[in-house]
Amino acid sequence: MVDSAQPRDLLRFATAGSVDDGKSTLVGRLLYDTKSVLADQIEAVERASVDKGMSTPDLSLLVDGLRAEREQGITIDVAYRYFGTPTREFVLADTPGHVQYTRNTVTGASTAELAVLLVDARNGVVSQTRRHAAVLSLLRVPRLVLAINKIDLIDHDQAKIADIEREFTDLTRSLGFPDDAVQVIPVSALVGDNVAFRSERTPWYTGPTLLEHLESVPVEGPDAGAPFRMPVQYVIRPRHGGGSRSADASLGDLHDYRGYAGQVASGTVRPGDEVVVLPEGHRTTVSEVRTADGPLGAAGAGLSITVLLADDIDxxxxxxIAAASDVPEVTSEIDATLCWLAEKPLVPGARLLLKHGTRTTQVIVGQLGSRLDTETVSYAAGPEKLEINDIGRVSLRVADALPVDEYARVRATGGFLLVDPPTGNTLAAGLVGDPLAAVPAAG
Incomplete structure (x- = not known):
């Protein structure tokens, strides 16, 4: 019997930063130095760099194609890159830097276990840095790297870099990041200082290179240690008679069963565990955990499985399906934090759809409690509406009671989407509760 409780050694991380801070060059440098691009792509970049009169390859050209698509309005808001080293595999979500696309950081960081936030060493922490840091804290991204880029343009000035680090540390502490979750690395993406290889030009820096840090941080999804939660995607019932193999064929000679298929959203499940089926509240025991390859001794977050229960429960x-020892609240009244993504503002009384896990229900927007000022990192009370890119506290009433957790505790079941009923377009990313509870009110 296989034990699949442990996550794969794969790190999902996001990049963020202001326009012209060198994010594309940094991504290109990571791809180039890990040999994750084809030889003909490298040759094309080198030729184009020579044509531009550059002595150093312009590695931003490795990703500028997708940036051009974004600027043309094509629906690629976040570019995903896949690369690896002998130590680890990576999925990189490269988010746009323009202020008007701050909302897309929500998309890129929503599943990230780490975020790399760039600043230009000449400018230090700017308003967009504060906005991105607030969003990353709101989404409970567990680890944060500040990459102080373009250190070659300030002659590797240790004192200036230390000033930027102090200002950024003050910011992350105010947002609730523990000090040991934040790493500051001085880099030059253009020439490769401290990206994949240690720079001789910064002998005073004794920390890891960016790649060393990415390879060494613990790979454990934010919900791996959370209580077990699995939204039911599909109910598998036995089929009798001839015909092709059915979806339940892997269950062999079992004829009297009902299996519940879905992806483990958080925690771990094992045969013998006591669970509760919500929103009804029926309690039972897991009799078997299976995949297409056979029975498992355990299944962890991110794995798609079929669960068999000891009792015949609808x-x-x-x-x-949730751990009986730690049950989420079933409620029709939700206090939440919204990241508003749509051009049309949100106003009280709006009737929308709410998608939570595998369930969609109607929702009415109640009071707008406050709006986060991401420049001052403080809440302002009583907004009349939420505009695009706004983050605000709201009250919601759903037509069907939902089992929800506080997002700060269980990201998978504490998150939801608001959807426009006529078009099906996503309007907002929602977080149950107030993940930024420590943020002060505006003075």
Whole structure:
């Protein structure tokens, strides 16, 4: 019997930063130095760099194609890059730097276990740095790297870099990041200082290179240690008679069963665990955990499985199977924090759809409690509406009671989407509770 409780050695991380801070060059440098691009792509970049009169390859050209697509309005808001080293595999979400696209940081960082936030060493911490740091804290990204880029343009000035580090540390502390979750690395993406290889030009820096840090941070999804949660995606029932192999064929000679298929959203499940099926609240025990390859001794967050229960309980699509020892709240009144993504403002009384796990229900927007000022990192009370890119506290009433957790505790079941009923477009990313509870009110 296989034990699949441990996550794969794969790190999902996001990059963020202001326009012209060198994010594309940094991504290109990581791809170049890890030999994750084809030889003909490198040759094309080198030729183009020579044509531009550059003595150093312009590695931003490795990713500028997708940037051009964004500027043309094509629906690629976040570019995903895949690369690896002998130590680890990586999925990189490269988010736009323009202020008007701050909302897309929500998309890129929503599943990240780490975020790399760039600043230009000449400018230090700017308003967009504060906005991105606030969003990353709101989304409970566990680890944060400040890459102080373009240190070659300030002659590797240790004192200036130390000043930027102090200002950024003050900011991250105010946002609730523990000191040991934040790493500051001085880099030059253009020439490669401290990106994949240690720079001789910064002998005073004794920390890891960016790649060393990415390879060594613990790889454990934010919900791996959380209580077990699995939204039911599909109910598998036995089929009798001839015909092709059915979806339940892997269950062999079992004829009297009902299996519940879905992806483990958080925690771990094992045969013998006591669980509760929500929102109804029926309690039972897990009798078997399976995949197409056979039974498992355990299944952890991110794995798609079929669960068999000891009792014949109705658990339709949209139900949530959860650990009986730690049950989420079932409620029709939700206090939440919204990241508003749409051009049309949100106003009280709006009737929308709310998608939570595998369930979609109607929702009415109630009071708008406050709006986060991401420049001052403080809340202002009583907004009349939420505009695009705004982050605000709201109250919601849903038509069907939902089993929800505080987002700060369980990201998977504490997150939801608000959807426009006529078009199906996503309007907002929602977080149950107030992940930025420590942020002060505006003075």
């Amino acid at each position: 658990a339709p699509r949209g139900a949530l």
